[in-house]
Amino acid sequence: MTGPLQRYRFVPATLAACFVACLGHPADVSESGPKLNHAAPFQWPDGKQAVLSLSFDDARLTQTEAGIPLFRRYGVKATFYVSLDQVRKNLSTWREVVRAGHEIGNHSLRHAGSGNFKWSRDNPIENYTLERMQDELRQANREIRELLGVTSTTFAYPCGHKFVGRGLATRSTVPLVAAMFAAGRGYMDETFNVPGYCDPAQLFGIPSDGRSFKETRQLLQEELDAGGCIVFAGHEIGAEPGMTQVAFLEELLTWAQDPAHPIWVNTVANVATYLRQPPDQK
Ligand SMILES: [Zn+2]
Secondary structure, eight states, rough: OOOOHTTTTTSSSHHHHHHHHTTTTTTTOOOTOOOOOOOOOOOOGGGGEEEEEEEEETTTTTTIIIIIIHHHHTOOEEEEEEEEEHHHTTHHHEEEEEEEEOOOEOOOOOOOOOSGGGGGGTOGGOOOOHHHHHHHHHHHHHHHHHHSSOOEEEEEOOGOEEEESOOGGGSSSSHHHHHOOOOESSSSSSOOOTTOOOOGGBBOOOOTOOHHHHHHHHHHHHHHTTTTTEEEEEOOEEEETEEEEEEHHHHHHHHTTSSSSSEOOOOOHHHHHHSSSOOGGG
């Protein structure tokens, strides 16, 4: 007899192994996730004390208009979790983004989210199965490759939602993302990621929209003291209310590039790859 708890078992071992084998995932991934060593002291590269990743979702126009020139000025690379219809509308611009070395991540085929959002009501994840989600994530990867010539190795859960189905039939999409990608970024999370404890398949993502540097300063100091990895997640970039403020990004990157604060600013993919390396290979 299958009890309720057994039904919560998300992906059979054989299916998880198939994901790993079929998709060529890094060898350190198992059904229980990457091997993270809680005891060994963690060291970021080049003597850096902490990590900052900037990520932006949905391929909004302001990301290329206001964000890309700003990131070029500071010499940093960001991660863009793209909506494919928006990429198609500005294909040559997004190809330039790729050429500039920024990361293009998977954000699902149809921005699959809960039907609690009106825009998702015709296609809610409450009606999805894991198999359908897997098919759509693979299709999104194929389309990103066809449009932009790159393979996405990280994923951002649309709206931070990490499930399909409802009630007792709910399944987590985290094991699926763990099998397909080096990292999965959440949204609306409250704090930074701590090496040795954080799960790359569900990295916390802190909203950057509408945030000021002043209100973020204390969190950044706590992250610095903890040797953590902070991942911001934004949408529009500009000066209007609700956007990730240009002033915030400028102050944040100026702070991160101050020699007094040795911060490694890099893409989610590069940070996840480093997090997954065994301590003796760092
Ligand atoms: Zn989104």
